[in-house]
Structures are given as structure tokens and as C-alpha cells.
Amino acid sequence: MRWRRTFMAEVARMLQQFGMKACPVCGLAESLNMNEFPVLLADGRLPLGVDALGEYHEGDLTFAVRMDCIICGHLMLFDAQRYRTGDEKILVLGLAEDEDSPSGELPPLEAAAI
């Protein structure tokens, strides 16, 4: 499961609008790299014994966009939900390059329920 290219471009554009043009630690521009795979964050409300993603429910997981600085290693996470427009599809299942294939995509809410 990875971000759609169009979604990554949109997040990058919005982060630039917010003023993030360089790494906040080392200050170097052009050193920030966006990871194409989401980082899944679970909060502490999950019941014990949940060992499969299938057991998670919508809202239990945060899908985060990971940015890392290739120079100093600073890691930043951004809540993907903040950058999503309506029901826009933001995830592609698997590693398929063909983003137009409906079989390789999940709507965000269904993806969040995996």
C-alpha cells in the first residue's frame, strides 16, 4: 500500500505553501524526501490482543505521510487526513504502477478499515 502520486504531489505542494522549504533542523533545502509508503500510527485506546490490521476499526489508525531529511535524518509525520480533499483516493494497494487500474485502489475509508 502506498500513496497515490497525485496525492504525494498535493501534500508536497501544500507543505511548501505552509513554508516548509527546507529541513527545520539542518536548514538545508532540497534535502527533504517524502516516503511513498504510509506510516500507520495506532493510539493507546486499542484493546489488548489486537494483532491483525483487520481487527482495527476506522478511526483507530492514523495514516501519516513520512518526510525525512536525507542529510541529518530528521523525521516528520503529517496526518494524511488533513491533506485529503473529500473522498479523494489517496492510497494504492500493492506496488502497482498503474494507478488507473480500479483493482489496485481502495477508497481511503476502506483502506483505513483494513
Ligand SMILES: [Zn+2]
Ligand atoms: Zn536535515
